[in-house]
Amino acid sequence: MTGSFHRSVIVGAVLTVLGLAAGYYASLIPQGAEGGIGGARIFPYIASGAILVCGILELLSGLRRQDTSPLRLTDIPGEIASLLAIAIGYVWLVSKLGYLIATGLIAPLAMLLFGIRNPPGLMAAAILCPAIYHLIFFELLGVFPPFGEWFDLLDILQGS
């Protein structure tokens, strides 16, 4: 039971709030021509209602337990937070600097995070990863690459 009192209460509370919020936004959906119980709102209502009920049940189950270990922010380890930051930064960088430069910057960072400390290896990752992924997805498979808003290396490489 250790560690489950506050955790269940917090999880239950989050689910309850989510269920209520979803229910509120579901009530803003236009009824449409069908209207009534078969309209566009019914499934969003069912889903939010189910989340609300599950949230309340989880909350009650947490309150019933006599355990006081809280859910702490430190339950999300620093490395996980770093990887999340790298992931968010990666998408942002792609939108600003294009795929090649963004991947060249992020590939060694991700490897560093996983414990690679070898500078030549990190350098190789910075060059090879963008090149290989670019070749496979954007050249061979013909996917249209994401171009950078500020600057894109592809503009130079393709001579435009």
Add this chain to the structure above:
Amino acid sequence: MEIFAGLATVLTSPALIGWVVLAAVVGMIVGAIPGLTASAAIAMLLPVTFYMDPLSALAFLYVIGKSGRYGGSIAAILFNTPGTAASAATQIDGYPLAQKGMSSKAMRVATVSSVIGDYIGEILLIIGVGVIAAIALMLGPPELFAIYFAAFVVIGSVIGKSVVKGLASAALGVLIKMIGTDPITADERFTFGSFDLLGGIGLVPLMIGIFVLAEVFSQLENKNAKTIQYDAPSSEEARARNRLSWAEYRPCVPHVIRSSFIGSFIGILPGLGSAIAAFVAYGEGKRRAKHPDEWGKGALEGIAAPEAANNAVSGPSMAPLLTLGIPGSTIGAILVGVFLIHGIQVGPTLFVTSKELVYSLFAAGLLGIACYGLIGYFGAAAVGRLIIKIPTRVLYPLVFLTAFVAAYASRGSLFDVWVMVTAGFTGWLMKKLDFNPAAFVISFVLAGGAEEAFRQSLLLSDNGLMIFVTRPVALGILLLGIGAVVFRIRSLRREAKQDEL
């Protein structure tokens, strides 16, 4: 008869055979890498298959699923770490054998049993799927909705430690599916004025997030875990000890046959999947074993039973997907995406509109089993050695980068990459808090069809919701779903009481 036409189609196409062989190799390697699952591989490779013809794409991913289930046993036996949840039962007897220097023998038993189980499951699917499809064609929207409802509650409640969190995961999947425009009235739902949300949340980025990025987060958390491999020694005496004779395998045969039928039955039921099949088969095998005290200490039957069961799930789990459009597993949920991307509607009419494709897919499955069987029988130990040489600190950053480009490639949209990142972190958090990511994804896939069936039922009804009560088949299925939840809650309470004692 259709299966022979399907076999002819597959065997006369060298390109298709090539895809099947490649899938057998890829699936085995991915399945054997602890942490990576066949679902993750399929989700990552899904965008690549957009550029293939429908049969090659489906066959490639279907065989990865089969081979990946088998590949999990390599890690379970050699590294004492199940490559997939389904191979955790194999570990119980497989690893003690590896410690005794008989890893190759254990792998051979796992391979032969997996192949037999998979063939039995696939043949039962081929024989039975037409009948199920014919019955499915007779079902109306109320009965279909009842099946969807039963699938939601079974998937939500059966897997995982908490029924409430499982059902909440399923409800969250439904809620996320509601984002976008209403399919009938075109009204906006939960779009908050965002243009990107108008088209809804894409299945591919969601799955890549949940199955791939979430796993990268988990692996980062466990990156210091050490893996020890017990390989078979290379002396002549050791080689002789690792040969598998018919006399040794014969006692396994009844276990393999029984477990194959257990796996096939569990496979048809949505949401239960390979892991449950493997443990049920292991338990049943031990109960009926001549020497149950040897199970857990390196009994060959203890490897054969779960391996046959977990692979027998593969074929029959396609039955609800193909006939009703209801995926019974995460791999099935991903395959729904492939069908849709190629413009093929899964459900009862599939057997009218694309019969040839379906039977060719089954034929590719039969070929895929033979491929992974042969590669595994002669090369499983080599695959194990290869995997131990791949450093996870290089592998997972590459998986991380692949997840991004794969999510982008699905629709050429950076918004999808944001979806993938959000889903990845949410998936990791769900696992950490004992929610059920698989139920979340399967419910996301089911929600569209369920809503359509529900609203069609109400259009047919003169008495609103009473239509679900007045149609006996629909009522029966609804009650079955509710019964499954009640049964699950009671069994969890019983387990909790036993733990307290």
